[in-house]
Amino acid sequence: MKASSQDEFREFVAMRSTALLRLAVLLTGGDRHGAEDLLQIALMKAYGRWARIEQPEAYVRQVMYRQQVNRWRLRRHRAETTVPVLPESGGDADAGADSELRIALWAALGRLTKRQRAVVVLRYFEDLPEAEVAALLGCPVGTVRSTAHRSLAKLRVLVPELGPEGPAKQVQPLSYTPKGVRG
Template identity: 85%
Template sequence: MEASNHDEFREFVAMRSTALLRLAVLLTGGDRHAAEDLLQIALMKAYGRWARIEQPEAYVRQIMYRQQVNRWRLRRHRAETTVPVLPESAHEGADSDSELRIALWAALRRLTKRQRAVVVLRYFEDLPEAEVAALLRCPIGTVRSTAHRSLAKLRDLVPELGPQRPRGQAQPLSYSPKEMQG
């Protein structure tokens, strides 16, 4: 690799590694060590093709998505360790945002791997359904149904995320019908 490309790569890593690590942590379900490994593998693969990459961040993210999906496929039959009660992880008197984040992390860990991937890609990464389907190599209908079920499960696990309405019940109006006429 030429010296200028090497410097560009180092600058990219210095500027974007925190955001990329955050994505890796989400993809691995909160496992910081696995996230660091995932990011390292993605950066190694990107380094070898750096001179030909037009959109480096998008390229590294796609490597991370695909690498994590491959890990899930390889570990499909490995049992997860579960505990009846989560250890205490928040300080007493912590603000409600911190408590909500902790509850959300715990709920994300309880989703299946596919559900977690769809939620992370769709709502944390804000990718369109078609792109999520392409990355996970599944039909767009699977992404939609998985996202729907995942959000319902998250709302059941963390009621603070939003109201859970019975099926078929419409979203409450935020305006009155008279306002619509005038």
């Protein structure tokens, strides 16, 4: 590889590795080490073809999707790991409401099957159309639709704040009236 291409590759990795690692963590269900491995494999493949790649980020994302699908296919016989119950928070409910929702959503994503998690990540985090998700996962579009529907229903059960009412309707603000003041 030419020195200029190596510099371009290094610049790409420096600029985009954080976002790509975030995607890899979502694809692996929160397994940080697995995500780092997944990103490393994708970057190695991109490095080998760097001179021929027109859209590097799209190429790396595609490699990560396909590599993760291959991992799932190889590990079908393994049992799904469960996520332990999160401890209750002891802080201000209003200040940590968004954080608690993110933590609950993260834990709920970990309780989905690998295919369900992949469909949710690709459809709603990556905002890919159903046809593209189907092509990436090697399944019919109808399977993507039904899997997305079941996954969202399961997430709404696991995290009620995601229901049709949303977090605003679920959480009631606490009111405080000082002694001697009538409302």
